[in-house]
Amino acid sequence: MNLNKYNQIYQSLSSDIVEGKYEAGDVLPSEHKLLRQFGVSRETVRKALSLLQENGYIQKMKGKGSVVIYNPSMNLTVSHLTSFKEVQAQQTRVYTTVVHTMEKIEAGEVPHVQSALDLKGETLLWQLVRQRKYEGKTHIVDMDYFIHDMMPGLTEEIAQDSIYEYIEKRLGHSISYSHKEITFKPMTELDIELFGPVTPPYTANVKSVVHLSDATPFQYNVSKHLASEFRFVDFSRRFTGE
Amino acid sequence: MNLNKYNQIYQSLSSDIVEGKYEAGDVLPSEHKLLRQFGVSRETVRKALSLLQENGYIQKMKGKGSVVIYNPSMNLTVSHLTSFKEVQAQQTRVYTTVVHTMEKIEAGEVPHVQSALDLKGETLLWQLVRQRKYEGKTHIVDMDYFIHDMMPGLTEEIAQDSIYEYIEKRLGHSISYSHKEITFKPMTELDIELFGPVTPPYTANVKSVVHLSDATPFQYNVSKHLASEFRFVDFSRRFTGE
DNA sequence: GAGTGGTCTAGACCACTTG
DNA sequence: AAGTGGTCTAGACCACTCC
Known part of the structure; x- marks a missing residue:
């Protein structure tokens, strides 16, 4: 490469x-x-x-x-911009993916997504909800919005495998950077339906807006983790120029 | 500079x-x-x-x-390695700091700290607990361990102001990098005492081990935020060489 | 003094985008 | 074809560390 x-x-x-x-x-x-x-x-x-x-x-x-200074004990988990499948490869746990929802909607129906991706209200979006399961239990729920016309050929099989691989290898796009936000939220009804009843009924939400190397925003993702299991690991340097 | x-x-x-x-x-x-x-x-x-x-x-x-691609709406909050005071400068809220605990202990008493900082059991540590208050309410609790002999002259006044400023400007050390971990935890009794009763009784914990530019680990910090208020914002690039 | 990394230069050739 | 960024070179001088 x-x-x-x-x-x-x-x-x-x-x-x-x-x-x-x-x-x-x-x-x-x-x-x-x-x-x-x-x-x-x-x-x-x-x-x-x-x-x-x-x-x-x-x-x-x-x-x-x-x-x-590298120590093998520091496994960078959710850190950095990697798709779910790529993260998995570095980890011990292997999840199975269940596609719960996959439909086309208009950006105007989800204003926060529309503004984050800088779209017109009529733009068609793929809306995806996927469960990440391990030993029958849902540990992560991914909610995604992709621009439909960028990947009209998306299928449930691809969504179950790796959308990033599809975008980079099939479509030849280059995924470049993202803005992330981590917050702690009470579960919604949908969350409870997807995760089942858990204590505490809270999720750690990793929201990200992912851009291609030509600076086009193309994905809005919220990755919900069971709060009690969530762990985000990061390495950071002071003053890389500031 | x-x-x-x-x-x-x-x-x-x-x-x-x-x-x-x-x-x-x-x-x-x-x-x-x-x-x-x-x-x-x-x-x-x-x-x-x-x-x-x-x-x-x-x-x-x-x-x-x-x-x-910079957008002023992305204010990097907890992100990157900055001391509490430096982070404050970028933010609107100005907290007051209350030093709740400041005492000398041996590293052996806190094994997780001892191993994270790679110390002998007899090494003396400063143990600090500080509340960050705004309008009378505690929003953040910082629990810190510093190597005592690196800063024997630490006082409560310095702890109330900025320890990082003291380390860099007074002691001439250069703070370089850190490993961070974000998790969500139920409040301990001490947490409840310091934060007061809040709902939900959870904190977002940002644990970091901070190193000087000669790779010496010198600080073990756990910054506890009210879970409902916590927000961590990050910018990350894919493939900076990997 | 010898060895290390930090900064800076002037120039080369290439790949990509746009007219 | 002209303009842009991406890679690479060969060489210079400096600041720091260690003996």
Whole structure:
């Protein structure tokens, strides 16, 4: 896919770290050694190292070197922009997906979605409600709105598998960024119907508006998790320029 | 503070965007124009633009330009690594801080903290509990553990003001990154004492382990928010190299 | 002083978008 | 064809750490 050099170096080093060839506290080879090892210029090595630093694998220290800070115990759960299926791959639990609702509606019927996706009232949307089940119990409910004309060929089979894979591989779109919001809400009647009676009757809601790389907003998603089970893990740096 | 060129350009452009000189959808001047305007090389301009992109201000598009995607309505609340006081500055609400507890304990007494900060059992810790109040009501409770010997001169006045300011400006340490975890928990007895009786008796807990730029873990913090009021906003990009 | 990462430059070639 | 951003290079000078 990504055949540029710094990405290859990033892949190589990050796999080494994840696989334990370097442990937390170890120092990576110096930039000078890496540029000889990979046969590239220094700036190219530095781009790869910057990515490792941004993503929480290393901490670069002037005069010392690049120290590994990655710890396998930090499994980034809901964090970052990944579809449900992609998140699953990193996790132990394997959920089954049940498509509860899949219908076409007009954006005007859901004003909050219409404004979040910046649409006209007449725009057709796919409305989806999907349950994520594990051992017969619903743990997550996903409510999604997609722009219909962007994916008129959407089927229940695709919705059950991975819509992101469909969008990227079949339709050739590039999913790029999202704005997320996490809140804590009492269950609605629909929630209780889908989750069954649970205590407390609250959900952790991860709302996101997802954009393509041409900045088009194309998905409005609310992912509802049982409040008692919810866990969001994140790595963040201070001052990436601010 | 940060007198390097790409940071200055970043500051200049990000302020322009926040102040509305560029609106969402506008295209920034091209890299070529910017490098002439700022009198720097192209890579330097590109570093500034990359920071803007990482932080959700712009989306760069090959062949087109750098399009502004920042919308003033997205106020990043708890997001990113900022101390309580710094977060406050971006917000409308101004809380008052009440120091409820401030005492020295041994790390061995709080095993989860000891392991998270990677300490010996005998290491002395500052244990702090602080209430964040607004109009007489407690909205947030912060529970903190700091390594005592790193800041033996900590006082209640500092704890009431800003510990981060003290660490960075007085002690000259550089706070660098953190791992965060968000969960929802039923209130403990202490919570009820500090928040008073509220419905639902749940808190949103933001737990973080904060590290200095030499990778030393120095703070264990649990920030408890009233669940019904909690809102965490985040901007995230897909594939920053992965 | 030798080795490390941080910043910056000037120039090259490529891929994409728009007229 | 002209303009845009994406990648990469070779080299420079600096600040910091460690011996």
